[in-house]
Amino acid sequence: MNKQPIGIFDSGVGGTSIWKEIHALLPYENTIYLADSANAPYGPKGKDAIIALSEKNTEYLLNQNSKIIVVACNTATTNAIKHLRKKYDVPFIGIEPAIKPAALQTQTKAIGILATKGTLSSELFFNTSQLYSNGIEIIEQEGEGIVQLIESGNINSEEMRALLEIYLKPMLNANIDYLVLGCTHYPYLIPQLLKMLPKHIKIIDSGEAVARQTKAILKQLNLLNIADVKPDLKFYINSNPKVMSQLLNNNFEVNQKDF
Structure with missing residues (x-):
């Protein structure tokens, strides 16, 4: 049983669609979600900039002791995940169009x-x-x-x-x-x-498949948290938290934070 959180990042609030699927499948897992909305969208940025932003997000999540990182952004996955897997000693789950x-x-x-x-x-x-x-x-x-x-x-x-x-x-x-x-x-x-x-x-869309893959990798590495306790669910955004709160049906506290 591993209580370290699942780290999730996206170029903004959209990756909450992935977070919802992960939380539904793994309801006891602690999670940390980063919305890099101040830099959204990643799409028009060059590959080097996308890699740099992905590194920044990864390092923040690793500093929060994340046991696995879900790159809940298609653009960051397709441009940066290969680099991230080489640089950091943590499992990564990526997303690409189905x-x-x-x-x-x-x-x-x-x-x-x-x-x-x-x-x-x-x-x-x-x-x-x-x-x-x-x-x-x-x-x-x-x-x-x-x-x-x-x-x-x-x-x-x-x-x-x-x-x-x-x-x-x-x-x-x-x-x-x-x-x-x-x-x-x-x-x-x-x-x-x-x-x-x-x-x-x-x-x-890729949400359910990403959640299943996250569970499979955690199980394979013996990192699942199966304790029947209320999880610690953290949401951070580096711009106005209002839209993200609405997408989460105002059920969770969203913290505005620079990262």
């Missing part, structure tokens, strides 16, 4: 990927998409502006709806039957997307 299940299950032979620029332009994304794109059309769409709207609390705004209509149009024209969400902010758009998409189109 191209594989969409590519294996599509009936129309067309799938859509909505992701950030940093993810779509990364070597890891390119290699994964090449691996599963044989005979399948993959429509990649950069979700420019979406993260900023979510970070500012404008998830259900007219501006968001207008952006989504623009980004979905080429996918619908290509007759996709799977939409892969390639950013941890984007699951918060699912209620809107379900209203905008034809019913046969399935939406895939």
